[in-house]
Amino acid sequence: YLKAARRLGFAPELLAVPRRGAAHDSARASGRFASASLLRESMAAQGLGALRPYLPPAAWEAYGRALDARLIPADPSKAEAAILAVLRRLNEQELASLPDLSEGLEHRLSAAIRQARSLDELYAAVKSKRYPLARIRRLVLSAYLGLTRADAETPPPYLRVLGFNRRGAEVLNRAKQTARLPLSSSLAKLERMEGDCARFARLEARSTDLYVLTLPGVLPCGYDYTCPPVLLKETIPHPR
Structure with missing residues (x-):
């Protein structure tokens, strides 16, 4: 990120946040913290129940809904x-x-x-x-x-919103008036724009079409155009 910022002439205020708990790709949990790699391996071997000690309640419920819909786990x-x-x-x-x-x-x-x-x-x-x-x-x-x-090497041609909460909705409403790039949660809308917007939207859609072939319930093409943004009703508490 530092190299990219320097190359782009961008000078943001940078803050390093220490990682807590398990190290990246660690095969062991640390308290109530586990690496994403360990979570994936545990779910594949033991099922969703193995993840419960390491997930906030709202995330646990979201995983359960995804599992019922056969949207997880992906099998590379x-x-x-x-x-x-x-x-x-x-x-x-x-x-x-x-x-x-x-x-x-x-x-x-x-x-x-x-x-x-x-x-x-x-x-x-x-x-x-x-x-x-x-x-x-x-x-x-x-x-x-x-x-x-x-x-x-092409700069991002648009801003695609994947999810937001109430506060985020307020920010997005203001951003639509001030954003320098097209802003939308609809990939179809972004694809209808000319040039790089259309090309990158099609790349996103194609990548998702390939990804959904690895799901328990294989989906047809076009999921990126029909999947709605995530609407968070409350802040998800983190384990302590």
Whole structure:
């Protein structure tokens, strides 16, 4: 974030907030705090009940509704063959256009794609001290979603509202009069605008269409256009 702010000539007031409880990706809980990785693994192995000690009541209820609607948990392994298929279609020139790819990494990535029979094999063949696993995963996901360096370098063309509470609604009403970018909770409305707005809205919709294939209840295309914003009626208390 600091590098991006410097590159954009943006000088915000910065505040570092110490992380409490379990470390990032920690396999163990710390008191009533658990990492997102541990929560996902616990839910997959033991069901939603395993998460209850670590979630605020409102979040617990939201998870329960999502589970009943078969919207969770997503299973990334369902997309593995599709991701590998997309990667095998790309040549080195196409790989070179991915975001955050430099220093000839496309050659190493291309060679690994031609040999890998799974994503784990692909990651193991490409990662190194110079190319950490997180970066390789981002590259693979960008390729799967059809994102390019040009997309990553394009400034955000709109502000899409995903959820708000009563106070947030007041802020949004004022922001509609002062925002420098188009502001809406409707992706369809944003897509009807010209240029980058339409292109990025279609990228969002396509990404969601691919994501919903990994859900327990697979959904048809278009979920991003019909899913309403989240309306919070009260502040969610955090565990202490």
